[in-house]
Amino acid sequence: MTFQGFTATTRPEQGPPRLAALRAAMSDEGLAGFLIPRSDAHQGEYVAPRDDRLAWLTGFTGSAGFCIALEDRAAVFVDGRYRLQVRSQVDLSAFSPVDWPETSHGEWLARNLGEGVVGFDPWLHSAEEIQKLETALAGTGVALRRCENLIDRVWPDQPAPPAAPVTAHPLDLAGESSADKRARLAQTLRDQGQRAAVITLPDSICWLLNIRGADIPRNPVVHAFAILHADARLSLFIDPAKIEGLPPEVTEGVDIHPPSAFGHALQALSGPVRVDKASAPLAVSDWLSEPPVWAADPCILPKARKNAAELAGARAAHLRDGVAMVKFLAWLDGETGALTEIDVARKLEAFRAASDLLRDISFDTIAGAGPNGAIVHYRVTEDTNRPVADGQILLVDSGGQYADGTTDITRTVARGRAGEDERRAFTRVLQGMIAISRARFPKGRAGRDIDALARYPLWLAGQDYDHGTGHGVGAFLSVHEGPQRIARTGEVPLEPGMILSNEPGYYRPGAFGIRIENLIVVQEAPPLAGADDRAMLSFETLTLCPIDRRLIVAEMLSGDERDWLNAYHARVRDELLPLLSGEMGGETADWLIAATAPV
Template structure:
C-alpha cells in the first residue's frame, strides 16, 4: 500500500500525554488549552509534525479539535466522526457533538466562574477567535495567546517537511502564472486594496503553477505569499524547496521574514478571516479587509485544460477501479480482508505512470466498518468480507492531469432486502441530483436536498455533505464550493464537485455512491420559452453501480433511463481500455435494467 501520512496514537497513550499537557498548563497559569487539527497555513490537511490532535487524543479524523481543561478534555467532532471517535480515544476524553454544541457554550458550562484558556495564535483563524470571544462576552473567560504547549511535551515530534517543489506544466494548468498574477492583481486594484495575504497551500500552488509534497496525498508545499496590487508576489518558502524557476513577477524569501513583510504593508490588505492565522491578524489589525482568498474562486472555476485533463484522468482511473471490482467479484465471501482490497486497488492505480499518489487513504469498510464514514483500516480493525456484507470502497488518485475521488458500495454474497432498499434510496438521490438543471446563481445549499429527498421520504438521512469541491491535481477537498446545507457560494461553470449521498447504520452497514461532476452551462431545451441562464452537470466518473443491490421497482422511469444511459457510456468509454476478463465482467455489470 501507499505510505500513510497519519500520526496515530493508541487509546492508552492518551492519558499520560494529557497529564503532561496539564502540567504545562499549570506552569503557564492556564485553566485550559485548545488543540485544533490545523497548521499555520490553515488548510484542511496537515503534515505529521502538525497532527497534534491525533498525537494527544488518538482521534485521526480530518476535522475537529480538543479543549483540555484541568478536569475534563472535550474532543469536538461533527456527525461524520461520532462513531470513529468513540473507538479511538481513551475514557479520559469526552466526545462533544459539534457544531451543535459550540466551544463557547461548552467553556461557559465547564468554567462557570471564568478562567484563562490558552491557544497558539498560528493555529487558529482570526475569524474563529473573534467569533468565540464575542460569544464569551460576560463569562469572565479569557482566550490567551501562548506558545504551543503540545510541542513542549511531544518529545519525538517530526521535523517540518522540506520537500522540493516542481513546475506544473502549462498543458495541464491552462494558464501561465504571470497571467494569473496579473488577473488577480487587477481585482485587488478594483477592490481598493494594495495587497492580499495568502496562506492556503493549494492557493499558492495554483497561483504560481507549482506543486509540492509537504503533505501526504496533497501536491502542495508549505509557504506564505503576499500578492500585491502592482502585479508582484512575495513568496515566503524555504529556499531548499525552490529548485525550479518561478514566474518573473515572484520574489522568494525565507519564511521567517513573513510577519515583518506583512507589518510593512501599507493601505488596505485583503484577507480571508476564515483562514488567516490570528498571529497574522494581530500584525495587520485595522488594515484588514475580509474579501476572501483571491485565488479561491478562480481556482475553483477550472479552465478547459483543467477540465479535459480531469476528464481523461477519470477515464484512466476507472480502469483501475473496474479491474479491482472484477477481481473482487471473483472471490468467494469470507476469503478477502479489507487490507487485501486496498492493496489490490492501489496496485492497479500504480500501473498508470501519470499517477503521483493516491488522493487520500483508501477507505474499504465492510459490514459494520462501512458505517464509519471516514473509516481507515488498521491491523486491529482489518475485517473479512463476509457473505451478506456491504463493502464501501472510497478511493482516489492524484494524477498529473487531474484528481479523482470515487465511491462504490459493493454486495458481498447475498445481501438482505433492507440493505438493498437503503442502497436504492441512496442511488435515487445520486441520480436525481445528476439529472438536475437549475437556474444560475443558486448555491450548494439550494440544491443539495435533491440528493437527500428519497432518504427523507423513508425517515432517513446522513451526517455529511452531499458533495465537496475537488482540485485539478490539487486537494481532493477544495473550496469554496460545496453541496452542503451551509454553503452559500453560487455554483459556477468549471467547478468540480462530488455527488455522494450515503446512508449509515451504526454497527450494521454503510452505503455511499460517489461520482465527480463538473458544472456547465445547460443547453436550451427544445421549444423552451424561458431565457434565464441554466446550469447542469457533466459527469466525470465512469464506473458501474452494483446492479445486484438495486430494487428496480423503486426507480422511476426517468431514473432507470439515466442509469441505463450511464452504464452504456461506461461500457463505451472504459470497455476498450480493460483486460479481456474485466471487459466481460463489465458487459454484465452494465447490462440494462
C-alpha cells in the same frame, strides 16, 4: 512525487500521560484551559505529521475536530462523520466526545469552566474563529489569551517540518501562466483599492504559481506563505531548499524569502491589505500595522472555476481511473477466498499504480466491510481489519492523484446476497445521486439549494445522513477544495467549471454503510424547447465506473431514473471497453459488459 501506497497503521499512542504533560504546561502559564485544533498555520484540512497535534494528544485521527483541555476534564469535538470513530479511538476515561456543531466550544467552555483564562496559538486559529468564540464568551468569566503552542512544548519527538521539493506544474495542464494569473488577480486588487493580499492556503499558492509539492501526504501542495502586491509582484515565504532547480519562468517576478521573514514583511505593509478572515491565521492580522480589509482569498474562486485545459485533464484522469476501478471490481467479484479490508485497499491501490501515471492516492483508501462501513471516514488499521464476509456489503471510497487530475469515487458492492434492508437503502441513495446528476437549476443558486434533492428519497423513508452531499475537488490539488459544496451550509453560487463530488449515503451503526460517489462538473445547461429565457446550469458526470446492479431494487426506480442509470452504464461501457488490455483484459471486458447491462 512518488506513489506511496497503502500502509496499514495501528492506533497512535495517546491519553492520560500526554494530557498530564499538557496540564502541567498550562499550570506553568497560569491557564485554566488550552485549545487544540486539527489545523496547522495554513488552516488546511490535512496536516503534516509535525502538525498532527490533535492525534498526538487524543488518538483521534479524523480530518476535522478539536480538543479543549481543562484542568479537570477534556473534550474532543467532532461532527456527524466522526461520532463512531472518535469513540473507538480516544481514551474515554480521559476525553469526552462532544457532538459539534450542536454544542459549540463557547457554550461548552461557559458551562464547564465558568471562569478562567484559556490559551490558544494564534497561528492555528483563524481570525473568524476567535472572533466568534470571543463573542460567545462575552459576559462569562472565561477569557482567551494568545500564547505559544503548549503541545509543541511537551511533544518530545515532534517530527521536523516538511521539506519536500517543489515541482513545476506544466502550462498545458494548468491552462494559464502564473504571470497571467498574477496580473489578473492584481487587477482585482487595484479595482478594489487594495495594495496587497495575504495568501496562506497552500493550494492557492500552488495554483497561483503553477507549482506542486509534497508537504502534505496525499495532497500535492507546498507549505509557504505569500503576499500578492497590486503591481503583480509576489513575495513568497518558503524554505529556499524546496525550490532549487525550478525553471526561471516559475520564479520570474517572485521575491523569495525564508518563512521567518513573513511576520516582519506583514508589519512593513501599508495601505489596505486584503486578508481572508475565514482561512488566514489570526497571527497575520496581529502582525499588520493597520486593520486588514477582510475579503476572500483572491485565488479561491478562480481556482475553483476550472479552465478548459484543467477540465480536459480531469476527463483524461477519470478515464484512466475508471479502468483501474473496473479491473479492481472485476477482480473483487472473482475472488472467492478469504479477503480482509486491508487486502481490498492494497489491491485497489495496486491497480491504480499499474498505470505508471499515478503520483499518489488522493486520500487514504476507505474499505469498510459490514459495520465498519457505517463509520463515514473509516480507515482500516491492523487492529480494526475485518474479513469481507459473504452476505455483507463493502464500502470502498478511494481516489488517485494524477498530473492531469484528482479523482474521488465511492462504490458500495455486495459480497454474496445482500439483505432487503440494505438493498432498499442502497436504492434510495442511488435515487438521490441520480437526482443531483440530472439537476437543472438557475444560475446564482448555491449548493444548499439542491442538497435536498439527494436526501428526499431517504427522507421519505425516515432516513438521512450526517455529512454534506458534495465537496469541491481540485485539479491535481486537494481532493477537498472550497468554496463550492453541495450541503446545507453551501452558500457559494455554483459556477461553470466547478468540480464537485456527488455522494449521498446511508449508515446504520453496527450494521452497514452505503455511499455512492461520482465527481461532477458544473456546466451551462443545454437549451430546452418551450423553456423560459433563463440561464440554467446542470452537471456533467466525470466518474466512469459501474454501480452495483445487484444492490438495486429495480421496481423502486422511476422511468426517468432507470433511463439515466442505463444511459450512464452505456457510456461507461462505451468509453472504458476500448481501454481494457493486458492478460486480464478479456475477462475484465466480459465483466464490464455484464456489469453495465440495462436494468
